[in-house]
Amino acid sequence: MQTRNEYSQQRILLEISTLGAQNALRSLSILINKEIRVSDATINSIHCSDLINVFGGERAHFISILLSTVGESINGAFLFLLSKDDAKLLVQDMFSHTEDSVEFDEIGQSFLCELGNIIGNSYINLIADKFDSSMETKTPEICFDTLGSILSNISLEYMDANENILIMENKFICEQLNFTLHALFFPNNG
Amino acid sequence: MQPLFLVVDDAIFMRKMLLSILQGAGFIKFVEATNGNEAVEMYVLHRPDIVLLDISMPIKNGLEALTEIIDINPDAKVIMCTAVGKSSSVMAAIEAGAVDFIMKPFDRKKLIGAIGRHVDITENTDANA
Numbered sequence: 001m002q003t004r005n006e007y008s009q010q011r012i013l014l015e016i017s018t019l020g021a022q023n024a025l026r027s028l029s030i031l032i033n034k035e036i037r038v039s040d041a042t043i044n045s046i047h048c049s050d051l052i053n054v055f056g057g058e059r060a061h062f063i064s065i066l067l068s069t070v071g072e073s074i075n076g077a078f079l080f081l082l083s084k085d086d087a088k089l090l091v092q093d094m095f096s097h098t099e100d101s102v103e104f105d106e107i108g109q110s111f112l113c114e115l116g117n118i119i120g121n122s123y124i125n126l127i128a129d130k131f132d133s134s135m136e137t138k139t140p141e142i143c144f145d146t147l148g149s150i151l152s153n154i155s156l157e158y159m160d161a162n163e164n165i166l167i168m169e170n171k172f173i174c175e176q177l178n179f180t181l182h183a184l185f186f187p188n189n190g
Numbered sequence: 191m192q193p194l195f196l197v198v199d200d201a202i203f204m205r206k207m208l209l210s211i212l213q214g215a216g217f218i219k220f221v222e223a224t225n226g227n228e229a230v231e232m233y234v235l236h237r238p239d240i241v242l243l244d245i246s247m248p249i250k251n252g253l254e255a256l257t258e259i260i261d262i263n264p265d266a267k268v269i270m271c272t273a274v275g276k277s278s279s280v281m282a283a284i285e286a287g288a289v290d291f292i293m294k295p296f297d298r299k300k301l302i303g304a305i306g307r308h309v310d311i312t313e314n315t316d317a318n319a
Contacts, residue, residue: 030293031207037238046203117201118295121273134278139200 020183028172029164031118032094039171045164047137051151054167055081055182058148063087063104063120064114065142076187077158078123080116086179087112093142093177104144113142115125119181123168143163158186192218193239193309198229198255199271200247201282207296208242208271213308215302226250230258233266243288245279253286255280260287267308296310 029036052058062082068077082090091108104112115122117140136144143150151159159165168183194263195212197220199205205222210219221236223229227250229243241259245252252270259266270283271290280291 027295030297041253107202107206107287114203114294118273121294124274128274135274136272136279137246139248 013092020123020126023126024119024170025172027118027122028115031115031173034174036172036174039173042169043092044167044169046167048155048163048165048186049162051165051184052147055147058146058151060147061145062147062150063112063142063144064150065113065120067124067140068138069114069135070137071124071128071133076185077154078120079154079186080120080152081147081150081182082112082115082179089177090115090179093174098123099184109142109144113140116142118139120183123183154186158188163187192217192306193217194221194236196221196229196232196236196238196241196243198223198226198232198242198247198252199244200224201244204244204271204294208301211296211298211301214298224254226252226255226258229255230262233259234262236262239267240305241266242292243268245270245274245283248312253283256283256286256288269304269308293314 018041021038025036025038046054055062063082063084065080065082066077066187067080069075087104091104091111094111095108117137120140121137124135124137143153166185168185169180171178172181191319195217197205197208197212199208202224205224205230209220209222221232221238223232225247229241229252232238233241243256243259247255256268256270259268264287266287268288270280270288271294272280272291273294274280283291289308292301292304
């Protein structure tokens with residue numbers, strides 16, 4: 001059974017997830033110059049040992065964008081995961097690439113990186129406003145790899161084996177294109 | 191006379207986006223840099239009328255580059271670009287001599303408005319549209 005404190009924390013996180021998604025949506029619409037809708041945000045807490053299974057196994061291919069943040073109210077990293085198929089469709093749609101084009105050329109990679117940067121900062125700006133504190137982010141790091149590889153790279157710095165990870169999921173709908181962005185938050189307890 | 195812009199961002203996508211907004215507003219003179227070191231070099235070489243400078247960059251960040259540019263020319267018109275609104279870096283940049291800051295992703299009207307506050311764009315009819 002949830003304690004009152006746990007319930008209260010969950011409400012705050014859900015509010016951050018929902019409002020963060022709306023902020024992200026506005027930013028994303030400006031970035032890609034198209035009208036976008038977002039379905040209801042969901043938020044879950046999952047034990048880090050279950051992460052691989054939740055996202056389809058260690059061989060599943062993802063584009064990840066890691067955004068580290070340091071601030072008065074929050075220290076850690078946001079990891080944004082976009083499936084390779086969704087990323088490919090998004091880049092093809094954005095730059096009118098055909099399927100035969102280079103999968104992720106320099107501008108496509110740069111676009112995906114900025115997408116993570118801007119969406120991540122939509123959440124960070126909201127948290128900074130909510131707690132009236134200042135936040136700093138580092139340059140986002142983009143990675144094209146399997147989930148196993150992505151998670152093992154960040155586990156050294158951010159993942160504690162006994163920890164639950166917060167996952168916010170947003171489904172974006174843009175004309176004929178649907179894509180799901182998973183935002184994982186890893187607190188830095190060090 | 192057309193102002194010369196120095197556009198500094200490590201992300202090619204954001205540089206292209208900025209150039210596209212500026213070209214859409216009738217501006218035609220640009221130089222680009224991909225990090226703080228290049229920004230300072232390009233500033234010395236071209237003496238642009240206005241610098242659009244990203245804060246978060248590898249090698250040398252926007253804040254360090256700003257300090258060097260202001261050392262070279264205390265009247266330099268530097269507008270910082272950031273995705274983090276409530277950042278101590280923004281305040282530090284204003285204290286270090288930046289004339290303004292704009293949020294990413296760039297809103298065309300806000301960007302052109304910020305530029306218009308610091309350089310004369312009255313001859314750019316598109317920019318005033």
